Amino acid sequence: MGEIWFQAPGDAAPDLLIKYLFTSEKLSVQVHPDDAQAHARGLPRGKDECWLILGAEPGSTIALGTKAPVERDRLRAAALDGSIEQLLDWKPVKAGDFFYVPSGTVHAIGAGLTLIEVQQNSETTYRLYDYGRPRELHLGDGIAVADPRPYVAYPSPGRVADDREILVDGPKFILERLAGGTRTIALPDGVTAWLIPVAGNGLVDGVAFAAGECLTLTGTAQIAADAGADLLLAYPGEGRLP
Numbered sequence: 001m002g003e004i005w006f007q008a009p010g011d012a013a014p015d016l017l018i019k020y021l022f023t024s025e026k027l028s029v030q031v032h033p034d035d036a037q038a039h040a041r042g043l044p045r046g047k048d049e050c051w052l053i054l055g056a057e058p059g060s061t062i063a064l065g066t067k068a069p070v071e072r073d074r075l076r077a078a079a080l081d082g083s084i085e086q087l088l089d090w091k092p093v094k095a096g097d098f099f100y101v102p103s104g105t106v107h108a109i110g111a112g113l114t115l116i117e118v119q120q121n122s123e124t125t126y127r128l129y130d131y132g133r134p135r136e137l138h139l140g141d142g143i144a145v146a147d148p149r150p151y152v153a154y155p156s157p158g159r160v161a162d163d164r165e166i167l168v169d170g171p172k173f174i175l176e177r178l179a180g181g182t183r184t185i186a187l188p189d190g191v192t193a194w195l196i197p198v199a200g201n202g203l204v205d206g207v208a209f210a211a212g213e214c215l216t217l218t219g220t221a222q223i224a225a226d227a228g229a230d231l232l233l234a235y236p237g238e239g240r241l242p
Helices: 035-040 072-081 139-145
Strands: 001-008 016-023 029-031 049-056 062-068 088-092 099-103 107-109 113-120 126-129 158-161 164-169 173-186 193-199 201-204 207-209 215-217 220-236
Touching: 016 193, 016 220, 029 139, 049 164, 062 099, 072 099, 072 126, 072 139, 113 173, 113 193, 113 220, 126 139, 193 201, 193 207
Parallel strands: none
Antiparallel strands: 001 016, 016 113, 029 107, 029 126, 049 099, 049 113, 062 088, 062 107, 158 164, 164 173, 173 220, 193 215, 193 220, 201 207, 201 220
């Protein structure tokens, strides 16, 4: 797997982490704790995340949740003997698909995918199964936080203007999808946002950007993007910008 991470500049740990992922093989079956579970372990936050699929080879899949509710004892046994792969709900994917993955969701990313991942800034990952690869598993912690049941799609609010779509509307973070054009982004004091160009070029306060990059925004920013641009805007919190 290849990956590119984008964080805010400076020493302070930002609320969100942005990644580009490129998979040549299946990633491990894993699960993440929620905020309360993370705090109980002395960790700053749990991990909700979401994925926008940029490219998918024919037959590519991701696993989200289980095909049917599974008792934790059975999930543990399946993780040990490898049959957990058959319990998971492997979904075919294509470019443009979007998935919100709440903490507690048992999941795995398949091979042949390129995607953008927006997540709470936590690297607490409990690996349940790794296809026989010699990496550490975290069955005790992982089974304890897992919610092994069928995945329910996140109810995205959808389009709120011709040039603005809300993909994630809190409570951990907001993710907007913006069309090209000119706009002003005014962020509250102390809040950092991430601008992720999916397609097209543009300027932020006179600084050029292109697809595949990621820019951090604070305060008030002037964005001017190509008419055909496709932009993501991510920021922490429950309330979306006006």
